[in-house]
Amino acid sequence: xxxxxxxxxxxxxxxxxxxxxxxxxxxxxAGVRLVERGFEEPIGSLTQMGTLRLGKRPEKRVPRIKxxxxxxxxxxxxFGGWDPVPEDAYHAALxxxxxxxxxxxxxxxxxxxxxxxxxxxxxxxVSRIPTSNTKSYASLRExxxxxxxxxxxxxxxxxxxxxxxxxxxxxxxxAQPREAHFSLAAFEEALERSDPSISPAMxxxxxxxxxxxxxxxxxxxxxxxxxxxxxxxRERGVPVAGKDFKTGQTLMKTIVAPGLKARxxxxxxxxxxxxxxxxxxxVLDDPASLKSKEVSKxxxxxxxxxxxxxxxxxxxYSHVVKIDYYPPRGDAKEGWDxxxxxxxxxxxxxxxxxxxxxxxxxxxxxxxxxxxxxxxAQRAGMGGVQEWLSxxxxxxxxxxxxxxEHDLFVQLTKLKNTLRTIKGEQPIHHxxxxxxx
Ligand SMILES: NC(=O)c1ccc[n+]([C@@H]2O[C@H](COP(=O)([O-])OP(=O)(O)OC[C@H]3O[C@@H](n4cnc5c(N)ncnc54)[C@H](O)[C@@H]3O)[C@@H](O)[C@H]2O)c1
Numbered sequence: 001x002x003x004x005x006x007x008x009x010x011x012x013x014x015x016x017x018x019x020x021x022x023x024x025x026x027x028x029x030a031g032v033r034l035v036e037r038g039f040e041e042p043i044g045s046l047t048q049m050g051t052l053r054l055g056k057r058p059e060k061r062v063p064r065i066k067x068x069x070x071x072x073x074x075x076x077x078x079f080g081g082w083d084p085v086p087e088d089a090y091h092a093a094l095x096x097x098x099x100x101x102x103x104x105x106x107x108x109x110x111x112x113x114x115x116x117x118x119x120x121x122x123x124x125x126v127s128r129i130p131t132s133n134t135k136s137y138a139s140l141r142e143x144x145x146x147x148x149x150x151x152x153x154x155x156x157x158x159x160x161x162x163x164x165x166x167x168x169x170x171x172x173x174x175a176q177p178r179e180a181h182f183s184l185a186a187f188e189e190a191l192e193r194s195d196p197s198i199s200p201a202m203x204x205x206x207x208x209x210x211x212x213x214x215x216x217x218x219x220x221x222x223x224x225x226x227x228x229x230x231x232x233x234r235e236r237g238v239p240v241a242g243k244d245f246k247t248g249q250t251l252m253k254t255i256v257a258p259g260l261k262a263r264x265x266x267x268x269x270x271x272x273x274x275x276x277x278x279x280x281x282x283v284l285d286d287p288a289s290l291k292s293k294e295v296s297k298x299x300x301x302x303x304x305x306x307x308x309x310x311x312x313x314x315x316x317y318s319h320v321v322k323i324d325y326y327p328p329r330g331d332a333k334e335g336w337d338x339x340x341x342x343x344x345x346x347x348x349x350x351x352x353x354x355x356x357x358x359x360x361x362x363x364x365x366x367x368x369x370x371x372x373x374x375x376x377a378q379r380a381g382m383g384g385v386q387e388w389l390s391x392x393x394x395x396x397x398x399x400x401x402x403x404x405e406h407d408l409f410v411q412l413t414k415l416k417n418t419l420r421t422i423k424g425e426q427p428i429h430h431x432x433x434x435x436x437x
Contacts, residue, residue, distance in 0.1 A: 004424025020169030044365035173288030217242030237383030276333035
């Protein structure tokens with residue numbers, strides 16, 4: 001047995017605040033209320049449906065994750081958020097068009113009561129949004145103070161001790177870390193002078209960390225992954241994770257690519273194209289936002305296939321990702337993958353995947369799990385970047401000196417072994433030799 005961590009009790013309810021009350025966020029909110037009433041099962045949620053094995057196989061100890069670690073009850077979650085569009089969660093969900101009318105009507109009252117707080121918004125980072133619910137501030141420093149006050153009043157008004165923030169806002173224009181992002185002092189000075197390199201996503205992340213509120217970034221936008229903010233999170237002991245929820249096509253990639261590599265099958269090329277018609281797709285129709293998404297999607301194969309270790313198999317493949325906005329599809333997006341592989345003696349083969357996915361249906365349980373696990377991490381005294389939550393992200397955050405792990409199955413092992421370790425159980429290594437000796 002390893003040493004168990006002390007995990008603080010979880011008294012009262014947990015607040016979940018989301019910058020961005022669009023399709024993903026409202027699908028989460030409605031879904032949690034529907035599950036709470038017993039209308040549906042929490043399908044897709046590892047915290048609610050997953051199990052993990054403890055000890056040796058003959059011991060047959062396989063608890064549900066939620067019975068093994070002390071997680072907040074989804075039924076007790078209190079939702080809130082910020083959005084530049086003033087629609088309440090019911091109307092935002094109607095506009096998103098993800099859920100059937102009968103699902104939404106069943107939770108209409110609770111959803112209608114969730115009205116977005118005014119947003120920190122900058123049209124240089126997100127265009128194509130009809131904004132009328134934005135904050136006015138003299139500097140970004142003031143904007144951050146306003147968000148901090150929003151968090152405090154949300155806690156006060158709902159009688160909450162614990163809150164987490166999960167960024168579900170539109171994808172911002174592509175940005176890379178700049179001078180203002182490298183240290184906390186530089187970042188705070190940049191806030192003061194409203195430096196254009198500070199985006200709204202960074203302002204929310206900074207405000208959450210300063211309030212000791214765990215933060216996850218579900219968008220591909222540059223946010224807590226800048227050195228100033230991840231360092232601040234580590235210093236304050238606040239758990240943070242990111243970025244870009246792993247759903248749809250990238251989820252498939254991180255399932256299929258490890259299998260090809262496991263059998264030492266080579267790759268000549270992987271062509272991926274997507275059509276999607278929700279507001280996320282509309283924002284991604286702007287080339288600046290699209291670039292953030294493409295960069296996030298492209299890095300996955302490189303890390304899984306390790307061309308430096310296997311140059312004969314993966315040294316020279318072509319990887320193309322396309323995303324097209326096609327309004328008739330709404331949230332029901334379609335992804336096509338054409339994978340050119342090679343086998344014994346270099347003979348070519350092809351795999352075609354046509355995934356008719358529902359983006360927000362795949363993303364909502366990810367947000368739920370992240371909220372519950374981040375709260376657990378905080379109560380277990382785990383601050384800074386939570387690499388064990390890589391399982392949920394397209395571009396997992398790590399310490400700068402480490403490379404990210406993209407293989408879904410390694411990520412799952414990492415996640416479950418982390419849970420075992422914090423509870424003082426032995427991690428599972430799958431050798432199994434001891435059964436036969
Ligand atoms: N659905 C998925 O499967 C999936 C997967 C990975 C990542 N994501 C990311 O999650 C995010 C949300 O996706 P969605 O489908 O819900 O999009 P959406 O367009 O339905 O919702 C985004 C919401 O964010 C709001 N917003 C924009 N700027 C904001 C700001 N500065 N502050 C607060 N709110 C702001 C918009 O008004 C909108 O209501 C996107 O960044 C998307 O790329 C989604």
